[in-house]
Amino acid sequence: MRITFPQMGNTCIPVKAMLDDLGLNYEIPSFNTPRSIAEGARIAPESACLPLKANLGNFIQAACRGADTVIIPGGCGPCRFGLYSEMHRQILKEHGYDMDILALEIPRKNPQEFIRRIRILTGETKLFEILRIASRFVRIAGRMDALEQQVRLKRPRENDPGKADRIYAAFRRDVFSRRGSQEILALIRKTRMEIASIPELSCAAPLRIGIVGEIFTNIDQETCLHLEAKLGRMGVEVHRPITLSSWIQHHMIRKALHLPERRECITASRLYMGAMIGGHARETVGNSVLFAKQGFDGIIQTYPLTCMPEITAQSILPSVTRDLGIPVMTLVLDEISGEAGFQTRLEAFTDMLMMRREQGTIKLTGRTAGDEKK
CATH class of the missing domain: 1.20.1270 (Substrate Binding Domain Of Dnak; Chain:A; Domain 2)
Structure with missing residues (x-):
């Protein structure tokens, strides 16, 4: 068995450490590039979102180097991420890549199946x-x-x-x-x-900008055209609350222990989004509210084309701008996103934020969830 896994930012580094400690053979795909994403897009359904195409490109690359087993986390809710493992299996098989897919998803009904999958990786390890x-x-x-x-x-x-x-x-x-x-x-x-x-x-x-949106395009800087580095070179201080460690803590550990959600961003989102609709939509809305209350200059939302939860969140963010006075720019990404237009939009947005700061028009406070009852 030679293991591989999808690339997403620096996720490969803790995964590499874990596989080293377990003494397993593995193949790490290269960081995502336009070429590898195009290779995945070649065999993916046209309407599939960018992360699925990027993942397929990773797996093709790893398969050509001898990998035969994929480990991938699971998901839930309307976000299609929960279907990725089966979609990957079928697409790869149709195109001649016979790879086992192990979805490491916390089960709701059958914990024995999860343990079985873990034991495939860990063998006789205590x-x-x-x-x-x-x-x-x-x-x-x-x-x-x-x-x-x-x-x-x-x-900056x-x-x-x-x-x-x-x-x-x-x-x-x-x-x-x-x-x-x-x-x-x-x-x-x-x-x-x-x-x-x-x-x-x-x-x-420096200007302060908060990054919100779908986790893959937030974390994987190669996929989002190195957004954070570009902003940093423009003299912008960037904050991004969606991280790998927060995902592990809230979507794996707390879910496995059946602990309730008590994050500040979830509470902050309730005035605008009262239910979990999949993906990171609630985090997008809630973190936008928090950034506004903390006096940030602006917000950038990123998500892959056709991402249903983030499309819903995007339709809500104008209300956050109206109520709390914080500008929001949305960047929708796919495999043909270009550098030139991307850079121009960033420059225009940061110039606008600097003008607002100089004119003293930043609104630091606004209504809260409690105000709705007054």
């Missing part, structure tokens, strides 16, 4: 060791999210433009030569120290 490896996986995911946020904060403030990105790019190259969770954690610590040591401009007062 339960205690499995839990230790899982704990290290979660820890590395959290450290990676912290590293990414450190880079986002450093970009560094007095040597591009240095943080150069250190970060070197990390993403070097990490694949490390073996196991301990070596990877050590490299993360070293990289964070290097970034922290970069001198900062004393007079920096």
Whole structure:
């Protein structure tokens, strides 16, 4: 058995550490590129969303290198992500790629099936060791999210433009030569120290923009045309609450333990969206409300073309703008999204935000869910 998995930002780094610790053979696909996405789009249904096409491109690449088994998380709700595992299996088989698909989804009715799938990967590894490896996986995911946020904060403030990105790019190259969770954690610590040591401009007062939307186009910077780096080079401080570690915590751990949702963003969304409709739609609306109340200059929503939950969220965001006075720009992405128009829209949006700041028109507060009852 030679395992592979879909690429989504830096998700491959904690997954690599976990597979190293388990002693399994694996094949890591390259980070997503226009070529690999086009390869997936070639065999995907035309109306399929961008993440499915990108995943198929990853699996084709890995299959050509000898991978025969795919591990992929599961999903629920109207978002089509919950159907991906079966869609991948059928599409790959139709095009001559005979790969086993293991969907690691927390079951609602049959926990034995989930345990069986885990045992396919772990073999005779003892339960205690499995839990230790899982704990290290979660820890590395959290450290990676912290590293990414450190880079986002450093970009608009560094007095040597591009240095943080150069250190970060070197990390993403070097990490694949490390073996196991301990070596990877050590490299993360070293990289964070290097970034922290970069001198900062004393007079920096960057615009603050919050990123919301569908998780794949939020996390995978190759797919969203390096949105965060582009904004950072324009002198913008970027915040993105949708992360791998938050997804693990809220959609895997809390779901497995049947714990209720008590996140601030879910509470903040209730005035505008009273029910879970799939994907990250509630997080999109709720985080937009929170960004407005925290005095952010603007919000950018990203999602793949045809994403049903985010289309619904997009239709609600004008109400957030009206009530709380925060501008929102939506970027819809697919395999033919172009750099030039993308860059032009970002520049126009940030110029508008700077003009608003200079004119003092930012509205910091607005109505809350409690106001609806008054």
